[in-house]
Amino acid sequence: MRPLPAPLSTRLQTFKRATTKQNERQANRTSDKQTASLLKLTLALLQDISALYELAQDRDWPVAITHIQSLADGDAVDQLFQQDHVGWTAIMFACSYSAPLELVQLMATKAKLDSRKRCLLAITSGGRRTALHLAAAEHSDLAVLSLLIREYWQVLFATDLQGHTPLQFAIDSNRPAHVALLTDTTNALASSDYAALADRVHGDERRIRCLMLPPARRAVRVSLLHSI
Numbered sequence: 001m002r003p004l005p006a007p008l009s010t011r012l013q014t015f016k017r018a019t020t021k022q023n024e025r026q027a028n029r030t031s032d033k034q035t036a037s038l039l040k041l042t043l044a045l046l047q048d049i050s051a052l053y054e055l056a057q058d059r060d061w062p063v064a065i066t067h068i069q070s071l072a073d074g075d076a077v078d079q080l081f082q083q084d085h086v087g088w089t090a091i092m093f094a095c096s097y098s099a100p101l102e103l104v105q106l107m108a109t110k111a112k113l114d115s116r117k118r119c120l121l122a123i124t125s126g127g128r129r130t131a132l133h134l135a136a137a138e139h140s141d142l143a144v145l146s147l148l149i150r151e152y153w154q155v156l157f158a159t160d161l162q163g164h165t166p167l168q169f170a171i172d173s174n175r176p177a178h179v180a181l182l183t184d185t186t187n188a189l190a191s192s193d194y195a196a197l198a199d200r201v202h203g204d205e206r207r208i209r210c211l212m213l214p215p216a217r218r219a220v221r222v223s224l225l226h227s228i
Contacts, residue, residue, distance in 0.1 A: 087125035
C-alpha cells in the first residue's frame with residue numbers, strides 16, 4: 001500500500017527550507033568569489049606582478065575596470081605594458097577572452113598616456129601575435145575589432161611567425177562577421193577609400209585620413225587632429 005503524501009503545509013515548509021539553503025549557498029559562493037578576487041589582487045601587488053594582468057587572465061572584468069580606473073596614470077601604463085613569459089599583455093587576455101568594449105577602450109585610452117610613446121596594440125607575443133590576432137579568432141564583439149583598427153590600423157597587416165594576418169585568424173576560426181569587417185577595412189585601406197573605412201569602423205573620416213599620412217606629413221597636420 002502506497003504511503004499517504006505529506007500534508008501540503010509540511011511540503012511547503014520543506015520546500016521553503018530547501019530554497020533558503022540554496023540561496024545561502026549561492027550567497028556564499030558570490031562572497032567567496034569576491035574574496036578570491038581581492039586576495040589575488042593583494043598577492044599580485046605583494047609579488048610585484050601586474051594586478052591588471054592577473055585580473056584579465058582570470059576574466060574578472062568588473063574588478064579589472066574598477067582597478068584600472070583607480071590607478072594613477074603612470075601605474076596604469078606600467079601594468080598595461082607588462083608582458084608575461086610568452087609575451088602576453090593584459091589587453092591580449094582581454095581580447096582573447098571576449099572582454100567588454102568598456103574595458104578594452106579603457107586600456108587603449110590609458111596606454112596613450114605612456115611617456116615613452118609606445119603603442120600598446122603593436123606589442124606582439126612570443127608567436128608575434130597582436131591583440132587584433134586574438135580578437136579576430138575569438139567571440140570578441142565587432143565593436144572591439146573596430147576599436148583596435150581605429151586605434152592602430154597598421155595591425156591589420158601584422159603577421160605572426162607562420163605569416164598569418166588577423167584576417168587569416170578569423171577565417172581559420174570560422175568567424176564570418178569578423179572576416180567581413182577585416183576584409184572590408186583591408187580593401188578600403190588598399191584603395192584609400194577613407195569614407196568607406198570610417199563608415200566600417202565607426203570612425204571620423206578626417207581623423208582616419210590624417211592618420212594614414214606618412215609620418216613626416218602627419219606631423220604637419222597635427223593641428224587637424226587636435227581640431228577633430
